[in-house]
Amino acid sequence: MKLLNPLAFFCVKNIGNVPPQIVEVMKQVLSFSIISSLAIILMSCQKDDLSTLNFKPISDISNQGLSVNSISDSSNVINVNPTENFGLLLNPGKGFVKYYDFDAQYASVFGTKYIRYDWADIQPKEGVYNWDWIDNEIAECRANGKKFAFGIMSANTNRSINTPDKGKYVTPKWVFDAGAAKRTINATYWETGQTVKQIIPIWTDAIFLTKLKNFITALGNRYNGNKDIAFIDVRSYGNWGEQHLYELGGTNLTSAQLKLQHLQVYKDAFPNTQLITPWGEHFYDDTYQWAVDNGIGMRSDGIFKYSNGSEVTRAHTKAPSIFEYTAAYGWLTSEGYWNPDTLLKYIEIGKPSYIQFDADMYNANTVLYTQVANRVGYHFVIKNVHVQKNIVNGQSFYIQTSILNKGVTNIYEDCYLALALINSNGEVVQKKFLTQSFPKNWKSDQLSTETNNIILTGLNQGTYTLALGMFSSMNDAEPKIAFANNSKTANNWFMITNQIQISLDN
CATH class of the missing domain: 2.60.40.770 (Immunoglobulin-like)
Incomplete structure (x- = not known):
């Protein structure tokens, strides 16, 4: 038996990823012409496995x-x-998040609308729920091709003056009437800045935890698996639900308590909905690691002044994370925090899927916003x-x-x-x-x-x-x-x- 001449063999070797067994056969083929040899090998590949050709x-x-x-x-x-x-490309599971009002002029830029509620507004009485507050938002988002996201707080030192209790309760009054332990703190109306006395729970109180769990269970029964919901925050502990006690005082939960009394309760209620936990304190990092390992995403609510996003990097490849700025664009600019290159740098650090939409920031940085929108998430x-x-x-x-x-x-x-x-x-x-x-x-x-x-x-x-x-x-x-x-x-x-x-x- 005689090998192909060198030129023929070179051609065969460079057709593409030809199966090695065919190459070995070719080596042993009698000296046909180069063209006929190539024809034989191509016919063999086409018959047996065209996918190997490049x-x-x-x-x-x-x-x-x-x-x-x-x-x-x-x-x-x-x-x-x-x-x-x-x-700028809009896609589900990523992109800009518009807070509170739905502004149609920016509908081509954001994909998700987001609101934080006070527990007292959603459940004013035991067994009575104002689901319309959430349902109406979902309906508006669906009608405009958007998703909705929300969180429900148990403490909020910036409660509205325009509430039935004039901002006194965030955790509903009926919870304390049932015997839940409480404290009184100074809060402020977000509209006026005036001080108001506010009642907040003792976080480890058994009655508070039972009523809270019952509420979260009812919430899950209504909204778990809803395809119009992008994510739900776990905001049942700490000021603004951010899992810290800034402006509240008192005793912090242990990491185990945060996990079992809050994150696990939400996870049980929402097995088919993306959950997000705020990052609050470094001594909860082991619980946050457990959270992302179990598919719960994370959010950083202090980008620029308090955070570079590194707290939520642990969620990368496991669950989505979210960036929220410390304050509005005007404040970030006046206080010297705003820098577009810094924002891009932080995105590379924290690897968020979602990021807060700020209309003033967008109007001043439209090219940057396209870059950011396409870079966050996938x-x-x-x-x-x-x-x-x-x-x-x-x-x-x-x-x-x-x-x-x-x-x-x-x-x-x-x-x-x-x-x-x-x-x-x-x-x-x-x-x-x-x-x-x-x-x-x-x-x-x-x-x-x-x-x-x-x-x-x-x-x-x-x-x-x-x-x-x-x-x-x-x-x-x-x-x-x-x-x-x-x-x-x-x-x-x-x-x-x-x-x-x-x-x-x-």
Whole structure:
């Protein structure tokens, strides 16, 4: 037996990732011509495993209106490099959070609305609930394509003067009437700055803890698993629910008490809703580590003056975290804390999925806000797709996707990558989930390349457009998560190529 001549062997070795067993066979083949030898090896690869071939772009071929950097058609393989869209991209599970009022002029910038409530407002009497306060916000957000988030406080030294009790109770009065131990502190009306006497609980009191647990359980019975809720804060301990006793005084809970009496109670009530715990004190760090290890996210409520975000870094790759500024943009600027480079630096440290929206900050820094919006959380860009051009009904074909996560952290919501074939009328005629793609494993600043083998059936012979989409649920009719690419359809599919040929048989 005689080896191929050196030139033929060099060509075979550099076709791509040709299976080594085929290369060994080629080494032993009698000296055919180079062209016939290459034909044999290509036919073998096409028959057995086309997915092992790595074809590189050979030209920039027009894709009839699709926005791509290049398309290469090498025999039966199409190689596409889609173009990136650098505009501000809204997606679930990340982005800017608008506090309290819903301002429609900024609807293209934020994806979540957030409110903090006082417990006394939501449950004014035992067994009586003002669920409308929350339900109405959820309805407004749903109508505008947004998610809602909230937290409910047991102490708040900036209670409103416009309450039935004139700001005296945050934990409801009926809890203390039932015998819960209490203290009296000085608080201030947020509207006027006037001092008011406020009643707060003794945090370890058994009656208080029982009534609190009953309330959290009722809250969970109503809102656990609600798809219109982005997250719920655990704000049942400390001033403003931030798990510290600033302006309150008294005795801090132990780390074990915070875990068992507050975080675990919420976790039991909300097994199917994303929970977020504020970071309060360093002596609770072991409980915060337990929290993120069990899927509870974190938030830092003092970015710029009190925090650089490092307290919530522990949540990275495990659960989402949230940045809230120390105060409004005007104050940050006047006090010398505001610096755009500092904000970007802190984002790299804390790796948040969400960040507070400030209208004045946005109006003064619109370019920065686009950068921030796309950097926080995940940000998926389709960089390359390899797919067979000629597909036969009922026969397996492969698609290889390379997707870059340009966000600062992972996606934490459920997500599923799917392929669609779209006919000449723009209709999705078949959808297949790519079960060997795992978006939750797409790490920050890394390119994830995955190969899926697919079988399509029941298609008419003809030419189709291939598209990719990201779903929050396999039961959704349309993709809910957008890629940062051009060529998006009205229903959130991203067109890759319109050169797919479907045949009925070989």
